[in-house]
Amino acid sequence: MDIKASALLNEMQALQGEMRTPNQVNAPGLHQDFSALLSKAINNVNELQQSTDSLRGRFELGDEAVSLEQVMIAAQKSGIAFEATVQVRNKLVDAYKTIMNMPV
Template identity: 55%
Template structure:
C-alpha cells in the first residue's frame, strides 16, 4: 500500500485549511464536506470492485494474479469499508446529540 500519495494529499489539505483567509460560509462548508464524503465513498467502492475483480480473475486461473494480491486487495477494501462504517456511526451519534440539545 502506497502511503506517499495519501500523505501528500493530507498535507495539501492541511495547507489549504491553514492558509484560507476567506471565511467559509455554511453552504461552502456543507458542499465541501459533501464532496469529501462522496469522494470517500467512491474510493471505497472502487477498492471493493478492484478486490472483486482480482478474486474473479484468480478464481478463473489468471496466471498474472496471485493469492497474495487477492488477499491484500480484499483486506484493503475491508479496512476502508470498516472505516467508512465508523465514520457513519460517529456522524449519526453527532446528529442524535444535536437533535437532543435543548433549544
C-alpha cells in the first residue's frame, strides 16, 4: 500500500487544527474545564495506543489488509501523543512545585 502524501498532509493539518482549538478557551461559548480537556487528551492517547496495538496484532497474524506502513505510522502517532502527554504532566508538576515553594 502506498502512502498518499496528500492524505497524510490533510491528516496532519487536521491534527494541527485540533491542537489550536484549546487556545480559544476564552472565546465566548468555548469555555471548557481544564480537567475535561486533560481527560479528553488522555483518552485520545489511550485510543491511539489501543488502535496501534490492534493494528500491530493484525499485522503479526498476517492480515493482508494491514500494511507495515500503517503499523509504523500508527506507532509513531501514539508515541508522539504519549510523549506530549508526559511533557504536559512534567510541566504541571513543575508548576505545582513552584507554587508550593512560594513564600506566603
